[in-house]
Structures are given as structure tokens and as C-alpha cells.
Amino acid sequence: MLDGGRTPRGTYMGALRIKLQPGWKTYWRAPGDAGIAPSFSWRGARNVGGLSITWPAPEVFQTSGYRTIGYHGQLVLPLEITPETPGKPVRLKGRMQLGVCKDVCVPAELSFDHQLDSTAGRNPAIAAAMASRPWSAKEAGVRHAVCSLRPSEYGMKVTARISMPSAGGKEVAVIEPGNPKLFAGETTTRREGGLLVAETEFLPADDNAYAIDRSQLRITVLGQNHAVDIQGCSAG
CATH class of the missing domain: 2.60.40.1250 (Thiol:disulfide interchange protein DsbD, N-terminal domain)
Structure with missing residues (x-):
């Protein structure tokens, strides 16, 4: 240590x-x-x-x-x-x-x-x-982050739309559920102009009911120049 x-x-x-x-x-x-x-x-x-x-x-x-x-x-x-x-x-x-x-x-x-x-x-x-x-959302110039949810066959699809400058190169986003009862699949990431769009699927660890709190979602964007840590997103 x-x-x-x-x-x-x-x-x-x-x-x-x-x-x-x-x-x-x-x-x-x-x-x-x-x-x-x-x-x-x-x-x-x-x-x-x-x-x-x-x-x-x-x-x-x-x-x-x-x-x-x-x-x-x-x-x-x-x-x-x-x-x-x-x-x-x-x-x-x-x-x-x-x-x-x-x-x-x-x-x-x-x-x-x-x-x-x-x-x-x-x-x-x-x-x-x-x-x-990673830089904070404020340090990275993130203007807003909006997350939409829709049920899937086995869990919940999550799409995050983040208005932010590029972190450099090919960006990779990771969305963490903030709930130990959920697992997150691999996130796909693409650019739509000034928007970074990230999509993943949350899968439950068991058959019990679960809740998704958007304020607890954690989105990390990994870029060639820097990484960005975004805490929570709004409904959309």
C-alpha cells in the first residue's frame, strides 16, 4: 500500500x-x-x-x-x-x-x-x-444527458442521449445500473452530431421485481483525449 x-x-x-x-x-x-x-x-x-x-x-x-x-x-x-x-x-x-x-x-x-x-x-x-x-460532466462541458427506458424480452433497454463535446477518437460509453440486482450488457456507442448515443440492456439477477432510478445511473465515456464520468440522467 x-x-x-x-x-x-x-x-x-x-x-x-x-x-x-x-x-x-x-x-x-x-x-x-x-x-x-x-x-x-x-x-x-x-x-x-x-x-x-x-x-x-x-x-x-x-x-x-x-x-x-x-x-x-x-x-x-x-x-x-x-x-x-x-x-x-x-x-x-x-x-x-x-x-x-x-x-x-x-x-x-x-x-x-x-x-x-x-x-x-x-x-x-x-x-x-x-x-x-475521468473528468466530471461539468469539466467535460456536458450540457445534458437524457435516458429512455423500454422493456425488452429479458430485461430493460436503456438509451442515453448525451449532449457533449467529443472526448476524442472513437468513443466508448459504459452505462452502469447503480442497482446490484441488475447486470448491464455491452454498450453500443455512436455519434449523431453533437449527441453521443449509448444503448445497453439491463438484465435482472433473479426473478424478483426491480426498479431503475435514473439518478443512480452512471455513464462513463472513454475517449482518446480523456474520459468523462456522468452521474445520473433525466427522463426522456
């Missing part, structure tokens, strides 16, 4: 650092149909009142006809921790389950147990990872 010291807000900065061998990759939080989504357990952590993860902008890979989304070389995953009791030590203990792939994909598990150093200075690796996060 990496230490990043304390912020002016009184939170602690740290990061998980994963070094990959040449030719290997690991996955983003929404890895694509052929990827393995990472998961975390923080059991054993002490004095952690809240924790947020900043995902650096990922890459898009095409392998054997499948699109996956993730990282190669090295992944530095910044963590911002709000202590339950300010001024007392913060201990991060837990596990990260992830997939790593070269010619084949294999599940892996990383264990960590680290007391954060509140006196640590600015860490360049954490700063670089934070700087490579």
Missing part, C-alpha cells in the same frame, strides 16, 4: 498499488462481458468511518472478439478514508478479489494490512492516479 498523508479535510489518503507483469492486465469496476469485476472486503479495518475509491480512467481492450475494460502495467487505486474517530490511527485491513489476464484469465486475491501514516507527504504516484481520473 501507498501512504498519502492527511488532507486539509482531515481525511487520510492511501492507495492500493498493483504491478502487472508484461502482457498481463486487470479490470476496471465495470470490466465488460468477458472481464472479472473486482470486489473488496474491508473486514478487520479499524477506525474507518467512510471510504471512497477513485478509479483512474481505464483502457479499452479487444481480445478474441470481446471488449474488456481495464489496466495494464500498473494500477494505483487511490483511497480516501474518513476516520471514525479523528486524530486516532487508521488501519486498513482486508482483501481485494480481482481477475488478471494474459492468454487466459485467472482469479486472484490480494491481502493487505497497513496502518496509514498521517505524517506522510504528497505521494507522486497517488497524485498521478488522481489526475488521471
Whole structure:
């Protein structure tokens, strides 16, 4: 783990650092149909009142006809921790389950147990990872995002129409449902002038009823120049 010291807000900065061998990759939080989504357990952590993860902008890979989304070389995953009791030590203990792939994909598990150093200075690796996060909708000049829903044979079709400048090159959008009871299929993306149109299908994990809250949808646009993180969309 990496230490990043304390912020002016009184939170602690740290990061998980994963070094990959040449030719290997690991996955983003929404890895694509052929990827393995990472998961975390923080059991054993002490004095952690809240924790947020900043995902650096990922890459898009095409392998054997499948699109996956993730990282190669090295992944530095910044963590911002709000202590339950300010001024007392913060201990991060837990596990990260992830997939790593070269010619084949294999599940892996990383264990960590680290007391954060509140006196640590600015860490360049954490700063670089934070700087490579996707732009916010405001930073990217997104004017509006409208989502329409229509039932499909097995779930719900979702179409997002986003008024925004190009993120550069061939853009790839990912729509996350914001509901653990739903899975999202691969998103198709196209340009209609100043509109980026992204379509996917949400499929339920079981036969129980489910709800889709447009304010909880998360749309990430991956472009050649930058990525954009859009939180929620309006009805349309």
C-alpha cells in the first residue's frame, strides 16, 4: 500500500498499488462481458468511518472478439478514508478479489494490512492516479444527458442521449445500473452530431421485481483525449 498523508479535510489518503507483469492486465469496476469485476472486503479495518475509491480512467481492450475494460502495467487505486474517530490511527485491513489476464484469465486475491501514516507527504504516484481520473460532466462541458427506458424480452433497454463535446477518437460509453440486482450488457456507442448515443440492456439477477432510478445511473465515456464520468440522467 501507498501512504498519502492527511488532507486539509482531515481525511487520510492511501492507495492500493498493483504491478502487472508484461502482457498481463486487470479490470476496471465495470470490466465488460468477458472481464472479472473486482470486489473488496474491508473486514478487520479499524477506525474507518467512510471510504471512497477513485478509479483512474481505464483502457479499452479487444481480445478474441470481446471488449474488456481495464489496466495494464500498473494500477494505483487511490483511497480516501474518513476516520471514525479523528486524530486516532487508521488501519486498513482486508482483501481485494480481482481477475488478471494474459492468454487466459485467472482469479486472484490480494491481502493487505497497513496502518496509514498521517505524517506522510504528497505521494507522486497517488497524485498521478488522481489526475488521471475521468473528468466530471461539468469539466467535460456536458450540457445534458437524457435516458429512455423500454422493456425488452429479458430485461430493460436503456438509451442515453448525451449532449457533449467529443472526448476524442472513437468513443466508448459504459452505462452502469447503480442497482446490484441488475447486470448491464455491452454498450453500443455512436455519434449523431453533437449527441453521443449509448444503448445497453439491463438484465435482472433473479426473478424478483426491480426498479431503475435514473439518478443512480452512471455513464462513463472513454475517449482518446480523456474520459468523462456522468452521474445520473433525466427522463426522456
